[in-house]
Amino acid sequence: MRILVTGGAGYIGSHTCVALLEAGYSVVVVDNLCNSKAEVLKRVEEITGQAVEFYRIDVTDETALDPVFQAHRLDGVIHFAGLKAVGESVQKPLEYYYNNILSTIVLAKKCRDYGVKSFVFSSSATVYGENPSPLVETMALLPRANPYGETKVVSEQVLKDCAAATGDWAVALLRYFNPVGAHQSGLIGEEPSGVPNNLMPFITQVARGKLKKLLVFGNDYPTVDGTGVRDYIHVCDLAEGHVAALKKLEAGVHIYNLGTGRGTSVLELIKTFEEVNALKLPYEIVKRRPGDIAECYADVSKAERKLSWQARRNVADMCRDAWRFEQTNKHLTE
Numbered sequence: 507m508r509i510l511v512t513g514g515a516g517y518i519g520s521h522t523c524v525a526l527l528e529a530g531y532s533v534v535v536v537d538n539l540c541n542s543k544a545e546v547l548k549r550v551e552e553i554t555g556q557a558v559e560f561y562r563i564d565v566t567d568e569t570a571l572d573p574v575f576q577a578h579r580l581d582g583v584i585h586f587a588g589l590k591a592v593g594e595s596v597q598k599p600l601e602y603y604y605n606n607i608l609s610t611i612v613l614a615k616k617c618r619d620y621g622v623k624s625f626v627f628s629s630s631a632t633v634y635g636e637n638p639s640p641l642v643e644t645m646a647l648l649p650r651a652n653p654y655g656e657t658k659v660v661s662e663q664v665l666k667d668c669a670a671a672t673g674d675w676a677v678a679l680l681r682y683f684n685p686v687g688a689h690q691s692g693l694i695g696e697e698p699s700g701v702p703n704n705l706m707p708f709i710t711q712v713a714r715g716k717l718k719k720l721l722v723f724g725n726d727y728p729t730v731d732g733t734g735v736r737d738y739i740h741v742c743d744l745a746e747g748h749v750a751a752l753k754k755l756e757a758g759v760h761i762y763n764l765g766t767g768r769g770t771s772v773l774e775l776i777k778t779f780e781e782v783n784a785l786k787l788p789y790e791i792v793k794r795r796p797g798d799i800a801e802c803y804a805d806v807s808k809a810e811r812k813l814s815w816q817a818r819r820n821v822a823d824m825c826r827d828a829w830r831f832e833q834t835n836k837h838l839t840e
Contacts, residue, residue, distance in 0.1 A: 639769065
């Protein structure tokens, strides 16, 4: 089976390409490289020993996508391409609404036009807003904490309506939590452009001295130590979750949380990173970021039950693998 992966050169996309190739799928990648590097796909090929066909295309460009669908008999798509920083979405709402929603609409239209009926969507736990954790797939969605979450809710609705209209689309909406870590080879991992928006690459860049200190956004939340609590999931577990969803995909819309089911605070993550990698991290407590919530972790029982999938790696594994990638790839992060 041949799968189109949009945003496949990105952090989660590249690890999912590895998981797909290792599971016997062929992969075609579309990515505009706005926050990724084409070199990553060479590393995916090095890890798997298999070829990846790559098109440098923005998924919002409908005309540019036609040759991809014409050149390949696609059995399904996994849609990662999108802007993903919660805080940035508050500052740049128009960019987020345009890019994230339009890309989903354009890709769905191409799937309809070319008869591709299997669609896996990269959604987010952000859609739950301030619902109390553990978060369950049946909860009402409350995304208004930030524009990023709103774009995910709208994109989910687009796909639900498409599936209802056709009757034979098979759609998986994967609401995942906080991906961290890297492939155990050290060849691919999280490598954002500029100052990181996510916690783990911020930690690793401070650890190697590229950044002076870690900023902890708020210590007055109603949590175990006042810092934000999140469900951190190893990116390789998350990638394997996509393969599991694809294998089980059938007509209709299927929603799954992908996480560990456990919450870890920012300070707990820092402490684990220090212990696992035998170093100290300088950090400073600063004011909260707009759009952030206190606590967010998953109920993952549905994915375990329906997909026979569960996260296998722990927080220590995440910290160890992330630091290995950062040390191995210093020349790429300058």
